[in-house]
Amino acid sequence: DTGVSQDPRHKITKRGQNVTFRCDPISEHNRLYWYRQTLGQGPEFLTYFQNEAQLEKSRLLSDRFSAERPKGSFSTLEIQRTEQGDSAMYLCASSSEGNTEAFFGQGTRLTVV
Amino acid sequence: AQSVTQLDSQVPVFEEAPVELRCNYSSSVSVYLFWYVQYPNQGLQLLLKYLSGSTLVKGINGFEAEFNKSQTSFHLRKPSVHISDTAEYFCAVRPGGSYIPTFGRGTSLIVHP
Numbered sequence: 001d002t003g004v005s006q007d008p009r010h011k012i013t014k015r016g017q018n019v020t021f022r023c024d025p026i027s028e029h030n031r032l033y034w035y036r037q038t039l040g041q042g043p044e045f046l047t048y049f050q051n052e053a054q055l056e057k058s059r060l061l062s063d064r065f066s067a068e069r070p071k072g073s074f075s076t077l078e079i080q081r082t083e084q085g086d087s088a089m090y091l092c093a094s095s096s097e098g099n100t101e102a103f104f105g106q107g108t109r110l111t112v113v
Numbered sequence: 114a115q116s117v118t119q120l121d122s123q124v125p126v127f128e129e130a131p132v133e134l135r136c137n138y139s140s141s142v143s144v145y146l147f148w149y150v151q152y153p154n155q156g157l158q159l160l161l162k163y164l165s166g167s168t169l170v171k172g173i174n175g176f177e178a179e180f181n182k183s184q185t186s187f188h189l190r191k192p193s194v195h196i197s198d199t200a201e202y203f204c205a206v207r208p209g210g211s212y213i214p215t216f217g218r219g220t221s222l223i224v225h226p
Contacts (some may be wrong), residue, residue: 041218041219042117042216045215056213091156101214106154
């Protein structure tokens with residue numbers, strides 16, 4: 001078990017470009033979460049999947065954000081037309097029926113210049 | 114909606130001194146409570162969790178926390194801190210009927226030699 005894996009670890013992009021992040025959860029974890037964390041703040045919930053179904057989305061998730069989990073395994077988070085305010089750490093977490101806690105990846109740090 | 118309040122944004126302490134990091138939450142229903150630790154540029158690692166039963170829970174690295182239902186608090190303590198405990202600490206709450214944890218804004222523990 002290698003834990004939750006996120007790729008890339010760091011991404012620098014120009015304003016207006018699209019970016020996509022990938023998350024590989026712990027094997028057989030059916031629940032997957034995306035959070036956003038800005039400097040000096042706690043993680044803010046973005047979206048939640050159970051298997052391939054996206055069951056909840058935060059109001060923080062504007063129309064420029066889209067997340068998928070096509071086969072109920074890995075997930076992608078895409079941000080279109082990035083803005084400087086999108087600069088943050090994007091954290092992925094997963095859990096299973098047998099867990100009450102979420103297990104986090106190391107995050108993808110996005111910098112929009 | 115759930116909210117989690119971490120009353121101190123920063124707690125400086127000398128090595129080998131005791132420390133308490135405070136956490137209060139808003140909820141009228143049963144909850145699961147968690148403390149996570151985050152080292153620079155890393156994801157979140159679970160320290161301990163309260164699900165039910167004994168109100169005093171012990172976690173990794175010598176940390177413990179006490180659940181107080183009447184005060185809706187879940188304060189984290191360690192009797193003697195080490196330099197390596199310097200990190201960000203996040204309290205999180207998950208209502209019993211939800212799979213989504215809500216995080217506080219974090220407390221930065223700074224241990225001085």
